[in-house]
Amino acid sequence: MEIRLLAKNKPEYRLKIAKAGAIKPLISHMSSPDLQLQENAVTSILNLSLCDENKELIASSGAIKPLVRLLETGTSTAKENAACALLRLSQIEKNKIAIGRSGAIPLLVNLLENGGIRGKKDASTALYSLCSVKENKIRAVQAGIMKPLVELMADSGSNMVDKSAYVLSVLVSVAEARTSLVEEGGIPVLVEIIEVGSQKQKEIAVVILLQICEDNLSYCNMVAREGAIPPLIALSQSGTNRARQKVETLIELLRQLRSGNAAARTSQVSA
Structure with a gap:
């Protein structure tokens, strides 16, 4: 003592x-x-x-x-x-690898899901740091991290929206995390954050959605169907220059998709 x-x-x-x-x-x-x-x-x-x-x-x-x-x-x-x-x-x-290989990641995910508010915050901050290493990202996804992250982001009263979103932004650089995020219903939650979240929350949600959409037409379609374009247009009028660039890039991706779908439907009708 x-x-x-x-x-x-x-x-x-x-x-x-x-x-x-x-x-x-x-x-x-x-x-x-x-x-x-x-x-x-x-x-x-x-x-x-x-x-x-x-x-x-x-x-x-x-x-x-x-x-x-x-x-x-x-x-x-x-x-x-x-x-x-x-x-x-x-x-x-070098300690990130050692900590991940010692079995910490599933236990931190459990603390994130089942701990008190301080435990959730401590776990999310530790996971954010550890998951800058690819093998730890995979461990976190395999440990089921996406479910508590999506739930915490969806709960504005949790005081964990920002922290959860930052952890997610690190994870979605790997395909396994993007797949898990979609399976856990993350896209509607992220679009809702863009509609009603704080400026910081909106900007991190855009970063995540952009990573999801860039190489996957199906995910891009899901984002478009959730009605993301109007709140994105509103967001493009505010924020930092870097944030506005990302918003505009995402809007352009979604508009290209919509134009492509419209062209495909026209082609089918003509045929």
């Missing part, structure tokens, strides 16, 4: 505590049968990881597997703080 509080309240002590040899004993305490000791240990590791110089030492001292174990077996506080600690460690690129 003393180390936990020192590392939280005295940033200048974080490196000193690590150099004094505290990290390995704290890691061992994360596996203690004493739940309070577990919580103090994982929170101490989290607080020490706020010092950039400590991240490598924490990971190399064997913290990743016990942190992942706490995601599965810990108290709600331990799970939340384990997710935060993994987020901090994932800011070192």
